[in-house]
Amino acid sequence: MGTLTKKAAIVGVAESDCGIVPDKSQMELIAQATSRALNDAGLKKSDIDGLCCSGIFGLATMEVGEYLNIQPRFTDATHAGGASFEMHVQHAAAAIAAGICHTVLICYAATTYSDRKRGVFLTALNEPTSSMAQFEMPYGGWLTGSYALAAQRHMYQYGTTSEQLAEIAVATRKWASLNPLAMMRTPITIADVIHSPMICSPLHLLDCCLVTDAGGAIIVTSAERARNLRHPPAWILGCGESHSHMGISSMPDLTCTSAKISGEAAFKMAGLTAKDIDVAELYDCFTITVLLQLEDLGFCRKGEGGFFVTGQTTAPGGKFPMNTNGGGLSFTHSGMYGIFLLIEAVRQLRGTCGERQVPGARVVLCNGIGVALSSSSTVILGRD
Amino acid sequence: MVDYKKPLPAIHEETRPFWEKAKKHELWLQKCRDCGKFRFYPRSICPNCFSYNTEWSRVSGRGKIYSFTVSNRPPLQAFQKDVPYCLALVDLEEGVRMMTNIVECQWEDLKIDMPVEVVFEDVTPLISLPKFRPTPVI
Ligand SMILES: [Zn+2]
Numbered sequence: 001m002g003t004l005t006k007k008a009a010i011v012g013v014a015e016s017d018c019g020i021v022p023d024k025s026q027m028e029l030i031a032q033a034t035s036r037a038l039n040d041a042g043l044k045k046s047d048i049d050g051l052c053c054s055g056i057f058g059l060a061t062m063e064v065g066e067y068l069n070i071q072p073r074f075t076d077a078t079h080a081g082g083a084s085f086e087m088h089v090q091h092a093a094a095a096i097a098a099g100i101c102h103t104v105l106i107c108y109a110a111t112t113y114s115d116r117k118r119g120v121f122l123t124a125l126n127e128p129t130s131s132m133a134q135f136e137m138p139y140g141g142w143l144t145g146s147y148a149l150a151a152q153r154h155m156y157q158y159g160t161t162s163e164q165l166a167e168i169a170v171a172t173r174k175w176a177s178l179n180p181l182a183m184m185r186t187p188i189t190i191a192d193v194i195h196s197p198m199i200c201s202p203l204h205l206l207d208c209c210l211v212t213d214a215g216g217a218i219i220v221t222s223a224e225r226a227r228n229l230r231h232p233p234a235w236i237l238g239c240g241e242s243h244s245h246m247g248i249s250s251m252p253d254l255t256c257t258s259a260k261i262s263g264e265a266a267f268k269m270a271g272l273t274a275k276d277i278d279v280a281e282l283y284d285c286f287t288i289t290v291l292l293q294l295e296d297l298g299f300c301r302k303g304e305g306g307f308f309v310t311g312q313t314t315a316p317g318g319k320f321p322m323n324t325n326g327g328g329l330s331f332t333h334s335g336m337y338g339i340f341l342l343i344e345a346v347r348q349l350r351g352t353c354g355e356r357q358v359p360g361a362r363v364v365l366c367n368g369i370g371v372a373l374s375s376s377s378t379v380i381l382g383r384d
Numbered sequence: 385m386v387d388y389k390k391p392l393p394a395i396h397e398e399t400r401p402f403w404e405k406a407k408k409h410e411l412w413l414q415k416c417r418d419c420g421k422f423r424f425y426p427r428s429i430c431p432n433c434f435s436y437n438t439e440w441s442r443v444s445g446r447g448k449i450y451s452f453t454v455s456n457r458p459p460l461q462a463f464q465k466d467v468p469y470c471l472a473l474v475d476l477e478e479g480v481r482m483m484t485n486i487v488e489c490q491w492e493d494l495k496i497d498m499p500v501e502v503v504f505e506d507v508t509p510l511i512s513l514p515k516f517r518p519t520p521v522i
Contacts, residue, residue: 128391128393128394129394129396131396131398131399131425131426131427132425133391134393134394134395134399134425135393135399135424135425135482135483136483137391138390138391138392138393138507138511138513139471139483139484139485139513139515140390140455140458140459140460140463140466140469140471140485141459141471141483142455142459144455144457144459145453145455145459145471148453148455148471149451149452149453149471149472149473150451151453152451152452152453152496153450153451153496156451156496197456198454198456199455199456199457200453200454200455200456200457200471201453201454201455201456202453203453247483248473248483249473249481249482249483250481254450254451254473
């Protein structure tokens with residue numbers, strides 16, 4: 001297998017306005033994030049010759065390419081839900097390493113919070129046409145229910161408790177309280193999580209991510225270009241991707257995700273192990289999502305995620321800094337959160353995170369998860 | 385039942401036999417004649433050995449709960465009057481897993497590995513949904 005280690009780097013990152021943004025369209029947020037990411041990198045739009053995007057909307061790259069007036073040499077609209085953007089990093093690095101293009105824009109936005117307020121619903125869901133959907137949706141199957149099924153099964157098999165899941169929400173909120181952009185910054189306790197309304201047993205309201213408007217953009221470029229830009233490069237050291245199913249009823253084992261495959265690939269490519277990771281940015285649509293990734297990526301053994309997070313291990317000052325921007329649980333989540341993992345990872349490597357900076361962060365792992373624990377993608381980034 | 389607002393399967397040729405048998409309150413699954421494995425959901429090719437050599441057979445309708453959740457929030461407005469409802473994955477005796485609702489059960493009695501059996505709910509003149517209830521203790 002070939003390697004992409006240090007063939008490309010992330011050199012520009014930015015969010016759009018995040019939180020509740022009722023006056024801007026999805027495309028406006030994409031443009032805003034892109035223009036900010038280009039400024040961050042010290043590059044111009046004319047430098048972009050590759051485009052990756054994904055979204056709830058259909059022909060993502062062409063819509064975005066038209067709106068931003070970009071005609072790329074490399075284009076990729078891989079859609080694996082929230083895990084899409086770590087996949088885009090791997091694809092961009094591969095395209096750059098192959099000489100197909102030099103500089104790739106990866107971008108995304110969604111106005112999920114404001115769309116709900118405006119009464120925009122996914123009406124197409126009312127008559128599910130795919131085989132997968134026609135055997136789930138008539139029963140009231142949905143994403144939160146899917147993750148709840150996994151949580152219930154993990155508790156049954158390994159004795160994981162609601163208190164252990166709550167540890168993740170509490171620690172993540174502590175990080176959010178250090179992020180001026182985070183939507184929810186008031187500290188919470190384990191009791192707050194457990195006494196918040198039950199949404200889908202065993203998941204409480206505070207086990208679930210926010211619903212916000214938000215967008216993000218990152219710029220990936222070749223090793224040669226990356227060395228002469230505004231910030232030190234965030235080197236792509238290793239990547240991996242996989243998926244195991246679409247609907248939760250086809251998931252082979254509800255306690256094991258394809259992060260096992262994507263993580264192993266990324267560690268192997270990077271020549272690193274779990275012990276080498278200084279900061280982890282893990283997809284947190286629900287607390288259980290994080291727990292499964294900790295196990296599947298090898299930060300602890302299968303079934304021991306609950307013990308691993310007990311005692312605020314992942315909070316500021318803890319021995320395993322994780323989700324340092326406040327995550328989807330407390331910072332922002334507009335539906336496909338994976339791009340924000342990368343943005344935060346790059347800032348941690350640059351040392352520009354202010355109060356929430358993890359001292360000496362040199363290697364950061366990002367892991368995206370999409371749909372109903374269906375897809376996983378891992379990117380390991382490092383600094384010189 | 386014309387005012388049934390919840391999602392209904394858009395039946396196509398691959399899945400039609402399943403829904404036609406369900407209408408008769410029978411649970412039928414596809415079985416591969418080459419590797420002998422049952423499969424769900426229905427599809428023309430065997431996802432195990434890639435054979436097209438397939439038969440349909442009526443199955444017991446017995447299984448056990450692999451996992452469950454009691455949902456207090458409706459995924460769509462149409463489910464509002466159902467909450468709380470139990471969404472579950474049931475492992476059938478034949479080795480396949482399906483999503484369903486558990487009915488005729490107190491939520492506090494729900495347990496993983498609980499034996500369940502199929503019952504059918506006629507939701508429209510065309511569609512009956514297989515659901516499961518705890519197997520009565522004899
Ligand atoms: Zn077969």
